[in-house]
Amino acid sequence: xxxxxxxxxxVVVSLGVIIWTSPTILNKIHLGLDLKGGFxxxxxxxxxxxxxxxxxxxLVQTAKSLEKRINSTGTSEPEITTEGSNRIRVxxxxxxxxxxVRKKLKSPAVLTFRSSDGCKSPTDFCKVExxxxxxxxxxxxxxxxxxxxxxxxxxxxxxxxxxEITTRLSKLNNPDPAQARNHLAIxxxxxxxxxxxxxxxxxxxxxxxxxxxxxxxxxxxxxTINLGSLPLKLTEKYTQSVSASLGQLSLNQTxxxxxxxxxxxxxxxxxxxxxPGIIASFSLILFIWLHFVVFWLSDTTLTLPGIAxxxxxxxxxxxxxxxxxxxxxxxxxxxxxxxxxVKAGSKxxxxxxxxxxxxxxxxxxxxxxxxxxxxxxxxxxxxxxVVISIFTNVFLSRIFLQLLVRSNKLNKPSYFGVKESExxxx
Numbered sequence: 001x002x003x004x005x006x007x008x009x010x011v012v013v014s015l016g017v018i019i020w021t022s023p024t025i026l027n028k029i030h031l032g033l034d035l036k037g038g039f040x041x042x043x044x045x046x047x048x049x050x051x052x053x054x055x056x057x058x059l060v061q062t063a064k065s066l067e068k069r070i071n072s073t074g075t076s077e078p079e080i081t082t083e084g085s086n087r088i089r090v091x092x093x094x095x096x097x098x099x100x101v102r103k104k105l106k107s108p109a110v111l112t113f114r115s116s117d118g119c120k121s122p123t124d125f126c127k128v129e130x131x132x133x134x135x136x137x138x139x140x141x142x143x144x145x146x147x148x149x150x151x152x153x154x155x156x157x158x159x160x161x162x163x164e165i166t167t168r169l170s171k172l173n174n175p176d177p178a179q180a181r182n183h184l185a186i187x188x189x190x191x192x193x194x195x196x197x198x199x200x201x202x203x204x205x206x207x208x209x210x211x212x213x214x215x216x217x218x219x220x221x222x223x224t225i226n227l228g229s230l231p232l233k234l235t236e237k238y239t240q241s242v243s244a245s246l247g248q249l250s251l252n253q254t255x256x257x258x259x260x261x262x263x264x265x266x267x268x269x270x271x272x273x274x275x276p277g278i279i280a281s282f283s284l285i286l287f288i289w290l291h292f293v294v295f296w297l298s299d300t301t302l303t304l305p306g307i308a309x310x311x312x313x314x315x316x317x318x319x320x321x322x323x324x325x326x327x328x329x330x331x332x333x334x335x336x337x338x339x340x341x342v343k344a345g346s347k348x349x350x351x352x353x354x355x356x357x358x359x360x361x362x363x364x365x366x367x368x369x370x371x372x373x374x375x376x377x378x379x380x381x382x383x384x385x386v387v388i389s390i391f392t393n394v395f396l397s398r399i400f401l402q403l404l405v406r407s408n409k410l411n412k413p414s415y416f417g418v419k420e421s422e423x424x425x426x
Contacts (some may be wrong), residue, residue: 003407025293026292029401030299030302031301031302032304033093035304039091039239040089040240041102042089045234046232054086054232055137056082057226059139079301094097097161112129113131115169115184115185130162135157139307140152140154140225147351148218149212150363152167152209152218152222153175153176154206155206162203163203166198166200170199196209209221261311262288262314264279266284269318269321275404276325279321284318287314287388287389290392294388300381306377308378309385310376310381312382316357316386320353324345334414337411338416350394364380368380368383
């Protein structure tokens with residue numbers, strides 16, 4: 001009896017935790033465009049200057065630049081990923097002015113070094129002295145000075161041009177710092193990143209920028225200069241828009257179908273398999289809840305293909321229980337005791353279940369490695385369902401089943417849906 005009470009205690013406590021935490025977890029799960037509404041664009045990147053190359057670093061830095069531009073528009077939680085050697089995929093949800101955002105994203109990142117020479121105010125920085133293409137591609141790096149402070153080192157293509165600029169600006173110094181015009185400000189698009197002072201002429205092709213307060217600040221400036229040294233032109237290759245109302249309709253219909261399907265499965269398991277059906281139903285509820293927990297903790301974006309993979313995994317989890325219980329019932333019909341049938345049936349079914357799950361993981365791994373965007377999402381969730389189903393619907397369900405059988409209270413064949421007339425005498 002103690003084993004039965006232990007099982008009931010585990011079920012009651014677990015269901016209580018699931019009911020208490022589920023609303024909070026569900027509200028924190030990110031929904032994809034097809035469920036929330038928004039738009040998706042696939043860009044193909046190409047060099048802005050003739051003879052340039054699209055390097056992996058340039059592609060990554062361009063993606064970071066796009067994220068900063070999107071955040072500046074007030075759009076939250078953009079999903080930006082690089083694909084292949086020259087593609088960037090952008091997914092944005094809840095966008096009010098789609099055309100403005102698309103126009104801002106499409107323009108290349110422009111890096112300029114500006115001075116206030118000839119401007120109305122020392123802080124105007126109206127004169128463009130250098131452009132991003134004046135720098136060596138990927139030539140910016142972070143080094144340390146004699147005092148081990150972070151310094152950004154840059155390489156220029158034309159040392160003579162840089163020497164003329166720094167010579168001219170270094171002569172514009174003024175005893176009053178407010179009137180000094182010897183600063184060479186760094187702008188990305190129209191936003192000033194830094195404004196280092198030119199203290200003396202620099203005639204070579206290498207220079208350093210000091211004044212960074214931390215390693216992170218120096219790395220960010222280095223990345224900005226490297227991005228600007230190879231600005232990429234983005235061409236739209238694919239676009240998809242989903243209205244918020246359509247996304248909400250898809251979400252509501254998906255939830256409705258999922259609830260109905262799950263309830264029907266649980267009812268079937270309870271009616272057909274009796275006592276093991278109770279264990280299977282509890283395992284399936286735990287299986288669903290653990291998925292939501294993983295989605296929340298891993299910050300996974302849930303899409304329609306992802307939900308399809310989840311439903312597929314739910315079916316596979318049910319199959320694992322059905323295979324096990326049918327093997328157990330076969331052993332009982334052959335005349336074995338309930339305890340022996342549970343042991344033999346669980347053992348013989350494990351290899352079949354394991355083989356099916358391994359082949360699913362292999363297929364999912366291939367899809368994830370070779371697929372893109374939503375295909376990767378489908379494959380990831382499908383593999384995730386396999387791992388969780390092995391834990392809940394193979395190991396836990398068997399532990400619970402053995403716990404109840406050893407109680408000697410629930411060890412009759414009828415509790416497994418096996419009639420006495422079906423049992424053969426040994």
